Amino acid sequence: MxxxxxxxxxxxxxxxxxxxxIHGLFGNLDNLAVVRxxxxxxxxxxxxDLPDHGESPHTQGFSFEACAEGVATIIEKTEADQVYLLGxxxxxxxxxxxxxxxxxxxxxxxxxxxxxxxxxxxHNAIIRGLRAVDLSDVEKRSDADxxxxxxxxxxxxxxxxxxxxxxxxxxxxxxxxxxxxxxxxYDTIRSWPETDLEFSKDTLFIKGSRSDxxxxxxxxxxxxxxxxxxxxxxDGAGHWLHAEKPEAFNLAVERFLSGxxx
Numbered sequence: 001m002x003x004x005x006x007x008x009x010x011x012x013x014x015x016x017x018x019x020x021x022i023h024g025l026f027g028n029l030d031n032l033a034v035v036r037x038x039x040x041x042x043x044x045x046x047x048x049d050l051p052d053h054g055e056s057p058h059t060q061g062f063s064f065e066a067c068a069e070g071v072a073t074i075i076e077k078t079e080a081d082q083v084y085l086l087g088x089x090x091x092x093x094x095x096x097x098x099x100x101x102x103x104x105x106x107x108x109x110x111x112x113x114x115x116x117x118x119x120x121x122x123h124n125a126i127i128r129g130l131r132a133v134d135l136s137d138v139e140k141r142s143d144a145d146x147x148x149x150x151x152x153x154x155x156x157x158x159x160x161x162x163x164x165x166x167x168x169x170x171x172x173x174x175x176x177x178x179x180x181x182x183x184x185x186y187d188t189i190r191s192w193p194e195t196d197l198e199f200s201k202d203t204l205f206i207k208g209s210r211s212d213x214x215x216x217x218x219x220x221x222x223x224x225x226x227x228x229x230x231x232x233x234x235d236g237a238g239h240w241l242h243a244e245k246p247e248a249f250n251l252a253v254e255r256f257l258s259g260x261x262x
Contacts, residue, residue: 002066002069002070002072002073003051003056003057003059003066003067003069003070004056004057004070004073005048005049005050005051005056005057005070005071005073005074006029006048006049006054006055006056007029007046007047007048007049007074008029008046008047009044009045009046009078010036010040010044010045010046010047011044012040012041012042012043012044012045013044016042016043016044017042017043017044017080017083017084017107017257018043018044018045018046018075018078018080018083018084019039019043019044019045019046019083019084019085019086019257020045020046020048020071020074020075020083020084020085020086020095021035021036021045021046021047021048021086021087021091022048022050022071022085022086022087022088022091022092022094022095023047023048023049023050023053023054023087023088023089023090023091024087024088024089024090024091024092025089025090025123025182025189026053026126026160026161026164026177026182027050027053027054027091027160027163027164028049028053028054028055028163028164028176028177029047029048029049029054030047030163031088031163031243032047032086032088032242033047034242034243034246034249034250035086035242035246035249035250035253038246038250038254039250039253039254043084044078044080046074046075046078046083048070048071048074050067050090050091050094051063051066051067051070052177052178052181052182053164053176053177053178054164054176054177055176056070058178058181059178059181060181061181061184061185061188062181062182062185062188062189063188064093064094064097064188064193065097065101065193067094067097067098068094068097068098068100068101068102069101071085071094071095071098072098072101072102072105075102075105076105082104082105082106082107083105083106083107084106084107084108084109084110084257084260085098085099085106085108085109085110086109086110086111086112086253087110087111087112087114088112088113088114088242089112089113089114089213089239090114090189091112092111092112092113092114093114093116093192095109095110095111096109096111096116096199096225096226097193099199099201099203100195100197100198100199100225101197103199103200103201106199106201107201107202107260108201108202108203108204108256108257108260109199109201109202109203109204109226110203110204110206110253110256110257111203111204111205111206112206112241112242112249113206113207113208113211113213113214113239113241114213114214115205115213115214115215115218115221115222116192116218116221116222116225116226117192117218117221118190118191118192119190119213120190121186121187121190122190123186123190124186125151125152126152126157126161127179127182127183127186128151129148129150129151129152130148130161130175130179131179131183132147132150132151133147133148134147135172135173135174135175136172138165138173141162141165144162144165144173145158145159145162148161148162156240160240164176164177195225197225198224198225198226198227199225199226200226200227200228201228202228202256202259202260202261203226203228203229203230204229204230204231204232204252204253204256205222205226205229205230205231205232206231206232206233206234206241206249206252206253207231207232207233207234207241208233208234208237208238208239208240208241208244208245209233209234209235209236209237210236210237210238211237211238211239211241213239230256232252232256234248234249234252235248237249
């Protein structure tokens with residue numbers, strides 16, 4: 001039985017196309033709100049929480065195939081013939097796997113600043129920092145920020161992580177993401193499953209010029225799986241390109257989707 005992922009629908013009009021949005025590691029469905037707001041008048045938009053994130057279930061082991069199955073189930077519930085699928089970072093990997101395994105459901109694919117490859121362990125310091133936060137000693141969000149700052153210097157990264165900190169019904173502070181599950185299965189999260197599948201429909205990879213996640217060395221990996229892929233670079237943007245350069249990012253997506261055959 002496929003995992004039942006949490007999602008929200010922002011409806012436009014029945015005749016409008018459907019756009020599916022998938023966030024990155026340690027995020028939730030609100031992370032791509034700037035994209036949702038831009039397209040909500042022209043598309044019916046579905047924002048999805050990945051497994052172990054947001055309000056989706058915590059799992060016993062992260063699996064890209066399970067992600068894809070959960071996303072495909074949501075797409076089928078929309079009753080759309082085909083959808084536009086957009087994912088950032090880890091969400092981009094989930095989107096790629098979904099497109100490869102369920103191509104009949106996807107009209108076009110947009111991948112933001114990630115490649116279909118196994119990455120080095122780039123988040124170990126963040127995981128250590130999160131684990132070091134004593135939530136029992138947190139009275140307000142700034143207390144958690146002070147603890148995180150001892151391990152994570154960048155304020156922007158801390159603020160991003162703290163968006164997933166909340167108080168439960170008993171007033172206790174908790175992380176919405178499954179921190180221990182993510183830590184235990186991080187090697188799977190940073191990996192790319194071997195596959196001979198191919199997605200030959202319209203595909204756009206968007207890179208931040210200051211990010212090294214989507215470097216030229218990965219071009220052959222991209223083209224092997226996505227032979228029609230095009231690339232777009234957002235000047236001056238890092239890995240969180242949709243948040244850093246929202247107008248440029250949304251325009252790149254809009255121009256790409258406008259050229260996709262109906």
